[in-house]
Amino acid sequence: MDKYKTIMDLQQAMDNxxxxxxxxxxxxxxxxxxxxxxxxxxxSVIEINPEALHIAEALDMERxxxxxxxxxxxxxxxxxxxxxxxxxxxxxxxxxxxANHYATKDSFVVKKLREAGAVILGKTNLTEWANFxxxxxxxxxxxxxxxxxxxxxxxxxxxxxxxxxxxxxxxxDFATGAIGTETSGSILSPASSNSLVGIKPTVGLISRTxxxxxxxxxxxxxxxxxxxxxxxxxxxxxTGVDNEDSATNLSIGTSLTDYTMYLxxxxxxxxxxxxxxxxxxxxxADEQLVVNQxxxxxxxxxxxxxxxxxxxxxxxxxxxxxxxxxxxxxAYLAGASDIEVRSLxxxxxxxxxxxxxxxxxxxVLLEESDQKSGTLTEPEYIFARLEDIKKCQAEGIDFVMxxxxxxxxxxxxxxxxxxxAKAGYPSITVPAGYTEAGLPVGITFTGTAFTExxxxxxxxxxxxxxxxREEPNFKQ
Numbered sequence: 001m002d003k004y005k006t007i008m009d010l011q012q013a014m015d016n017x018x019x020x021x022x023x024x025x026x027x028x029x030x031x032x033x034x035x036x037x038x039x040x041x042x043x044s045v046i047e048i049n050p051e052a053l054h055i056a057e058a059l060d061m062e063r064x065x066x067x068x069x070x071x072x073x074x075x076x077x078x079x080x081x082x083x084x085x086x087x088x089x090x091x092x093x094x095x096x097x098x099a100n101h102y103a104t105k106d107s108f109v110v111k112k113l114r115e116a117g118a119v120i121l122g123k124t125n126l127t128e129w130a131n132f133x134x135x136x137x138x139x140x141x142x143x144x145x146x147x148x149x150x151x152x153x154x155x156x157x158x159x160x161x162x163x164x165x166x167x168x169x170x171x172x173d174f175a176t177g178a179i180g181t182e183t184s185g186s187i188l189s190p191a192s193s194n195s196l197v198g199i200k201p202t203v204g205l206i207s208r209t210x211x212x213x214x215x216x217x218x219x220x221x222x223x224x225x226x227x228x229x230x231x232x233x234x235x236x237x238x239t240g241v242d243n244e245d246s247a248t249n250l251s252i253g254t255s256l257t258d259y260t261m262y263l264x265x266x267x268x269x270x271x272x273x274x275x276x277x278x279x280x281x282x283x284x285a286d287e288q289l290v291v292n293q294x295x296x297x298x299x300x301x302x303x304x305x306x307x308x309x310x311x312x313x314x315x316x317x318x319x320x321x322x323x324x325x326x327x328x329x330x331a332y333l334a335g336a337s338d339i340e341v342r343s344l345x346x347x348x349x350x351x352x353x354x355x356x357x358x359x360x361x362x363x364v365l366l367e368e369s370d371q372k373s374g375t376l377t378e379p380e381y382i383f384a385r386l387e388d389i390k391k392c393q394a395e396g397i398d399f400v401m402x403x404x405x406x407x408x409x410x411x412x413x414x415x416x417x418x419x420x421a422k423a424g425y426p427s428i429t430v431p432a433g434y435t436e437a438g439l440p441v442g443i444t445f446t447g448t449a450f451t452e453x454x455x456x457x458x459x460x461x462x463x464x465x466x467x468x469r470e471e472p473n474f475k476q
Contacts, residue, residue: 001027006229007071007176014063014074021056021063021074024176025119028076029053032122032174040154040474044169046081046145047089047123056119071233071260073117078178080166081123081145082130083107083221084210093212094128094142096358097350101339107210108242109179109221116237121175124165129366130186131162132214132325137361139189140164150194151472157439160190160414166224167194171472177225177234183214183321185417187222188429192413192442195431195469197231197459198224200417202450203424204250206235207242213328215321216247217385218421226469228430228460232259235452254450265464267457269302273445274406276311279415286435291412294432294443294462298410301465306404312396314419319384322365326374344370392423398448408458409446420446428452430459431469 001024004010013019029048036042049055059074068074079085082093084103092098110120125145127137139161140148150159151172159168163180167190170178180187182200191198199222206221213219223234239255241248275295280288299305329344341347348366351358372378396419397409409416413429420427429444443462445455463469 001173006227007075007233008229010075010176011068011071011073020060021119022053022060024074025052025056025076025121028121028173028175031172035172035474036174040149040151042149042151042154042168042172042474043146044124044148044165044172045078045122045174046094046125046165049120049122050088052076052119052121059117059119069117072113072237074119075117075177076119076121076175077113078121078124078166078169078175079110080126080163080178080180082126082181082212083110083179085110085120085123087120089123091212092144093130094126094144095347096143096354097341097347098339099144101336103210104337105210108207108240108245109238110210112238112240118237124169124178126165127162130181130183130212130214132183132321132365134362134364134366140168141361143358143360151474152195152438152440154474158193160193162186163224164190167191167196167198170194170224170226171196172474173471177223177230179221180224181211181219181221182421183218184421185414187224188414188417188427188444191224192429192444193440195434195440195442195472196224196226197228197431197463198222198429199231199235199452200420200427201235201452202251202426204247205255205426205450205452206238207240207245207248209242209244212332213325215324216328217320217324217388218424228456228463229260229263231428232263232456235259251450256453259453259456262453262456263460264457265461267461268298268465270304271302271407271458272304272306272405273298274309274400274404274409275305275307276309276409277307278310279411282415283412284435286437287412287439287441290433290435290441291443295410297466298462301461306406309400309404311400311409311416311419313391314396314422315384315387315391317384319380320388322369323372323376323378323381325369326372327376330374388422392419397423397425397446401448407447407454411444411446413442414444416444416446425449426452426455428455428459430463433468434470
C-alpha cells in the first residue's frame with residue numbers, strides 16, 4: 001500500500017477499482033496479525049471489530065450502487081478504548097474493572113465516523129484511565145491491554161501517552177488513521193513520539209459525549225494520522241453541534257466540515273511564529289539539534305521567528321483534574337448498566353480486590369480524586385479553574401500572541417501541551433525528524449481558540465517543505 005500516501009490517494013484507487021474497502025481492511029488486519037502480537041509485539045490494538053469486514057464490504061457495494069459518501073468512505077479507522085462504540089467491542093479505558101463493559105450508544109465521534117462511511121476496524125490500547133490512574137506507570141500501559149511499544153524503538157523509546165495505542169498503530173500501518181483523546185498532551189505526546197501528525201482541537205470543536213472523561217474543562221478527541229492531509233480530513237468529519245455537550249455550542253460559526261481547503265503549501269511566507277525558549281529546557285542535545293533545524297527551515301521558507309517571548313505562567317497544580325475526574329467518571333459509570341462498578345469508589349475497590357492484575361503501579365491518582373466531593377463545590381476547585389482560565393487564556397496565550405502579533409506559537413514535541421490544555425486551545429504536531437539514535441521528534445504549532453485552519457496551513461506547509469517522516473523499521 002506504499003504508493004497510496006493519503007486518504008485522497010486511497011479514494012482515487014477505490015474509484016478506479018484498484019482496491020476495495022474490504023481489501024484495504026484485510027491488508028491492515030494482516031499487518032496487525034503479523035506485527036502487533038507477534039514479531040516485535042507493538043501491542044497497540046486491544047480489540048478487533050468482528051463486523052469490520054462486513055461493514056467494509058457493504059460500503060463497497062454502496063459505492064458501486066450510489067457512489068461514495070465522502071473522503072472517508074471505506075477508510076479503516078481505529079478508536080481509542082475510552083471512546084464508546086455501540087457494537088460488539090468493549091469500552092474499558094484499559095481498566096480490568098470495565099473489561100466487560102459494552103456501550104449501548106455510539107459516542108458522538110463514532111457516530112460521525114460511521115455517517116461518513118469510515119470502517120471502525122477496532123479499538124486501541126492506551127495508558128490506563130487516560131494516564132490519570134497513578135504515578136510512575138509507563139506510558140502505554142494498561143492492566144487490560146498490557147504495554148504498548150514504540151515501533152521506532154520497541155522497548156527502547158517511550159511510546160508517549162495516553163493515546164499510545166492509537167499512535168503506535170498508525171505508525172505501524174495498522175490503519176489509515178486513529179482517534180485519540182487529550183486532556184493534557186495525550187494526543188500530542190504519542191503523535192510526536194511516533195513520528196505522526198496529531199491534532200488536539202479547541203475544546204468544543206468536537207463533542208465529548210460517550211467518551212470516558214477526565215476533565216470537562218480540558219478533554220477533547222482528535223485525529224492521529226501519518227500526514228496533515230489525512231488529519232484535516234478526519235477533523236472535518238468529527239465536528240458538529242451536540243445537544244448533549246454544551247461546549248460544542250462554542251463552535252457555531254467557527255467549525256467546518258472540510259479543512260482540506262487549508263492545505264496550502266505556501267503559508268509559511270510572512271507568518272510570525274513565537275517561541276518561548278524555556279519550553280526547550282527538557283530537550284536532549286540531539287533533540288535540540290532537530291528542533292533548531294526545524295526553526296531554520298521555517299525561516300528559510302519565509303517565516304519570521306520571534307524567540308524572545310514569554311508565554312506566561314502556567315499554574316502547576318492539577319486541582320481541576322482531580323475534582324472534575326470524580327464528577328465525570330461517576331456520571332459516566334452511573335449510565336453504564338452492564339457492569340458492577342457504578343462509581344469511582346467502586347473502581348478503586350475492585351482494583352484492591354485484584355491487586356496482582358489491576359494494581360501493578362498503584363492507583364494514587366484515583367484515590368486522591370475520590371477524596372473530592374464530586375460536586376465541584378469546593379473553593380479549591382473553583383479558584384483553580386478560574387486561575388487556569390486567567391493565566392492560560394487572557395494572561396497567557398491570548399496576551400502573548402496579541403502583544404507580538406503572532407500567527408502561532410511553536411513548541412517541541414508536547415512540551416507546550418499543558419498551557420494549551422488549560423486554555424482549551426488547539427495544537428497540531430508534525431514530524432520534524434529524528435535524532436542520531438532514531439528517536440522521532442515533532443514540532444507543535446499552537447494558537448488561540450478555533451484557529452485550527454491557520455495551524456493546519458502552517459503544519460502542511462512545513463510538512464510539504466521538509467517531508468521528514470520515515471516509516472519505522474520495526475520488523476527486524
